[in-house]
Amino acid sequence: xxxQSKYQIAKFALELPxxxxxxxxxxxxxxEAQAGQRYLLPFISRFKVGLLIEKNTTSKIDPEKLxxxxxxxxxxxxxxxxxxxxxxxxxxxxxxxxxxxxxxxLPRLLRKKSSKLPDxxxxxxxxxxxxxxxxxxxxxxxxKQHEVLQIIEQSPTGLSQEVIxxxxxxxxxxxKALEKKQLIKEIIIDRFDVxxxxxxxxQLQDEQQQVYQNISKxxxxxxxxxxxxxxxxxxxxxxxxxxxxxxxxxxQVIYLVPEIGLTPQLIKRTSRAFGDLALISHSGLSDIQRYxxxxxxxxxxxxxxxxxRSSVFSETKNLGLIIIDEEHDSSFRQQDGIRYHARDxxxxxxxxxKIPILLGTATPSLESLNNVNKLHYRLHHLNQRQGGGQTPxxxxxxISKSYLQAGLAAELIEQIRQQLKxxxxxxxxxxRRGFAPVVHCHECxxxxxxxxxxxxxxxxxxxNQLICHHCGSRSQLFARCxxxxxxxxxxxxxxTEQLELSLSELFEGVDIIRIDRDTIxxxxxxxxxxxxxxxxxxxxxxxxxxxAKGHDYANITLVAVLESDQAxxxxxxxxxxxxxxxxxxxxxxxxxxNKVGKAIVQTRFADHPLMLxxxxxxxxxxxxxxxxxxxxxxxxxxxxxxxxxxxxxELEKAINKLDxxxxxxxxxxxxxRTNGNSGKISILGPxxxxxxxxxxRYRAQLSLISNDFSALRSLLKMALPEIVKLKISxxxxxxxxxxxxxx
DNA sequence: AGCACGCCGACT
DNA sequence: GTCGGCGTGCTC
Numbered sequence: 033x034x035x036q037s038k039y040q041i042a043k044f045a046l047e048l049p050x051x052x053x054x055x056x057x058x059x060x061x062x063x064e065a066q067a068g069q070r071y072l073l074p075f076i077s078r079f080k081v082g083l084l085i086e087k088n089t090t091s092k093i094d095p096e097k098l099x100x101x102x103x104x105x106x107x108x109x110x111x112x113x114x115x116x117x118x119x120x121x122x123x124x125x126x127x128x129x130x131x132x133x134x135x136x137x138l139p140r141l142l143r144k145k146s147s148k149l150p151d152x153x154x155x156x157x158x159x160x161x162x163x164x165x166x167x168x169x170x171x172x173x174x175x176k177q178h179e180v181l182q183i184i185e186q187s188p189t190g191l192s193q194e195v196i197x198x199x200x201x202x203x204x205x206x207x208k209a210l211e212k213k214q215l216i217k218e219i220i221i222d223r224f225d226v227x228x229x230x231x232x233x234x235q236l237q238d239e240q241q242q243v244y245q246n247i248s249k250x251x252x253x254x255x256x257x258x259x260x261x262x263x264x265x266x267x268x269x270x271x272x273x274x275x276x277x278x279x280x281x282x283x284q285v286i287y288l289v290p291e292i293g294l295t296p297q298l299i300k301r302t303s304r305a306f307g308d309l310a311l312i313s314h315s316g317l318s319d320i321q322r323y324x325x326x327x328x329x330x331x332x333x334x335x336x337x338x339x340x341r342s343s344v345f346s347e348t349k350n351l352g353l354i355i356i357d358e359e360h361d362s363s364f365r366q367q368d369g370i371r372y373h374a375r376d377x378x379x380x381x382x383x384x385x386k387i388p389i390l391l392g393t394a395t396p397s398l399e400s401l402n403n404v405n406k407l408h409y410r411l412h413h414l415n416q417r418q419g420g421g422q423t424p425x426x427x428x429x430x431i432s433k434s435y436l437q438a439g440l441a442a443e444l445i446e447q448i449r450q451q452l453k454x455x456x457x458x459x460x461x462x463x464r465r466g467f468a469p470v471v472h473c474h475e476c477x478x479x480x481x482x483x484x485x486x487x488x489x490x491x492x493x494x495x496n497q498l499i500c501h502h503c504g505s506r507s508q509l510f511a512r513c514x515x516x517x518x519x520x521x522x523x524x525x526x527x528t529e530q531l532e533l534s535l536s537e538l539f540e541g542v543d544i545i546r547i548d549r550d551t552i553x554x555x556x557x558x559x560x561x562x563x564x565x566x567x568x569x570x571x572x573x574x575x576x577x578x579x580a581k582g583h584d585y586a587n588i589t590l591v592a593v594l595e596s597d598q599a600x601x602x603x604x605x606x607x608x609x610x611x612x613x614x615x616x617x618x619x620x621x622x623x624x625x626n627k628v629g630k631a632i633v634q635t636r637f638a639d640h641p642l643m644l645x646x647x648x649x650x651x652x653x654x655x656x657x658x659x660x661x662x663x664x665x666x667x668x669x670x671x672x673x674x675x676x677x678x679x680x681x682e683l684e685k686a687i688n689k690l691d692x693x694x695x696x697x698x699x700x701x702x703x704x705r706t707n708g709n710s711g712k713i714s715i716l717g718p719x720x721x722x723x724x725x726x727x728x729r730y731r732a733q734l735s736l737i738s739n740d741f742s743a744l745r746s747l748l749k750m751a752l753p754e755i756v757k758l759k760i761s762x763x764x765x766x767x768x769x770x771x772x773x774x775x
Numbered sequence: 776a777g778c779a780c781g782c783c784g785a786c787t
Numbered sequence: 788g789t790c791g792g793c794g795t796g797c798t799c
Contacts, residue, residue, distance in 0.1 A: 075799085076797080
């Protein structure tokens with residue numbers, strides 16, 4: 033029997049939603065086996081790719097029952113040891129299925145079992161050495177070979193076959209012959225050419241220079257820097273100078289931006305500064321293109337990688353710095369599949385590699401500011417606008433007693449009129465698309481609500497439909513009430529669609545540009561609109577959160593923020609942080625370049641503390657105030673939260689499942705008095721989630737809150753294996769969410 | 776996740 | 788009597 037031959041036991045990660053590794057046998061003679069290599073493994077009645085995690089180990093399973101690996105897929109590890117460490121940390125920290133976490137770190141092409149991998153190494157030919165007699169002999173006997181040799185000789189560093197082919201199309205035979213004569217040799221380029229790095233950068237101003245120097249000081253050591261710079265203060269330029277320094281030292285930089293931040297503008301700017309030294313990982317890449325970029329970065333052929341969330345897992349040769357722009361942005365948090373926060377993963381990675389990491393934003397997250405308060409992170413400020421522009425004035429406009437026309441107070445309308453008269457642009461931020469958010473019957477009180485969600489349907493008049501913004505379901509709007517047949521159907525509230533219509537009547541002849549998911553179907557649409565705005569013609573721009581970030585609009589002098597009140601009393605613990613961030617981000621769009629800007633925030637609660645403090649423009653003050661509130665209520669970051677979520681076709685099923693989980697947790701929590709855990713961890717719920725019914729499924733949650741994170745972790749570490757063992761039906765889904773975004 | 780297995784309804 | 792529906796459970 034084959035198992036009597038010499039073997040060793042090895043542990044493999046498989047891309048499966050299970051919390052353990054799988055044990056297989058590999059030949060003892062496979063000396064080359066290394067953690068990080070992929071193997072093809074027999075799995076039930078098929079084959080799967082497995083990643084070798086540990087060799088020469090033992091198994092709890094009877095060796096007779098273990099199977100031999102089928103074959104090795106890689107000669108070299110595909111996952112470096114430090115990324116293996118990072119994945120192991122992630123699986124444990126975020127309580128996610130270990131195999132899925134490991135495979136998340138690999139490009140899609142490497143997750144599948146078949147596919148030949150393109151060779152990305154850059155090979156160049158160099159002349160070895162040649163003496164005069166040989167040269168004469170070559171010129172006389174093989175003129176073409178001599179010609180090719182001369183081409184190669186002209187380059188100081190050597191040339192790749194593709195480049196030679198451009199000068200001498202059919203060069204392959206000559207190259208072969210020259211190689212045979214040992215006149216030329218092929219070498220593999222394993223690093224970018226620093227001599228060619230001449231980034232086209234602007235000179236830093238005093239304040240930027242100071243920040244840049246302070247950050248540079250921590251080169252080569254782990255340090256988290258927060259760069260709090262107001263809109264237009266030139267954060268990107270500071271990033272670029274830091275990147276340039278890394279390149280000069282032959283080091284690499286990962287530069288992460290939020291999904292919405294990876295705009296053609298930023299790509300152009302990065303390419304202009306670093307040319308083809310920068311790899312850009314955008315969503316349009318195919319699996320093969322993505323693999324190529326990944327491989328080039330791993331080989332160290334390019335020093336800069338600009339990408340979104342998932343680029344945090346890029347393999348590197350010599351990483352020197354990680355930059356995260358718009359650090360507070362929620363798109364760094366992956367919500368589906370593996371749950372993680374790219375910012376926190378990046379910080380962990382920087383720590384493992386002992387390199388600095390820079391988090392830049394105008395409005396740092398409260399988690400980060402709390403870490404500054406605790407002296408874990410270093411805070412740097414940029415308070416001056418580049419190009420002399422002034423920070424916009426923020427005015428709180430009390431509308432509690434005002435009559436609104438098209439959702440705007442008379443005073444706001446007047447201000448818009450004035451700006452338009454002066455040839456300026458006005459931006460109106462309204463984070464609600466559609467025509468009206470509420471449709472109801474005046475006669476019987478019927479409301480248009482979604483069949484599949486706990487939500488009201490939004491009226492979209494252009495298509496004469498009611499649309500649910502949560503599940504996308506649509507229904508026709510009838511003239512008569514479906515409940516009482518009355519014709520007295522009314523709509524309430526204002527969305528961007530209605531705002532556009534009303535403003536076009538109010539400001540006849542003025543161009544109105546609406547930017548929301550209904551008017552922007554793709555990136556191209558977005559670009560066209562942005563160019564339209566940048567043309568500078570007087571106009572009104574209406575937009576949802578799509579317009580809040582990272583674009584330069586030179587001619588906007590007035591920004592109006594509508595309908596921000598829901599956030600003040602929403603009960604969501606993060607709402608005020610987000611509102612403050614949004615108002616400052618949006619108002620930052622005003623008055624760039626050489627024009628003074630103003631932002632007007634309409635509110636019915638003008639004396640709310642947040643509204644009062646927002647006029648001071650000082651985000652730090654506002655943030656410290658919100659932090660104080662969080663401290664009083666023991667909300668994160670002053671406590672840590674882990675949420676178990678379940679969803680099923682019936683609410684009861686989801687609740688029952690969470691109850692079972694709760695029992696396990698309680699049992700372990702009360703039994704574990706040795707660690708003194710008992711009582712330190714509150715287990716709340718299970719309760720139906722906010723908007724419990726969504727897309728036809730009912731969601732519930734069970735929250736664990738503690739100010740002792742290590743106690744929380746040890747509880748979960750003990751409980752999770754038991755929870756996994758609980759029987760579940762296929763119709764029920766559950767997940768764990770560590771550091772959830774919303775409670 | 777995917778696939779096999781198993782236990783009940785409508786078909787040659 | 789069987790074909791196949793999908794609900795359940797396991798994978799080294």
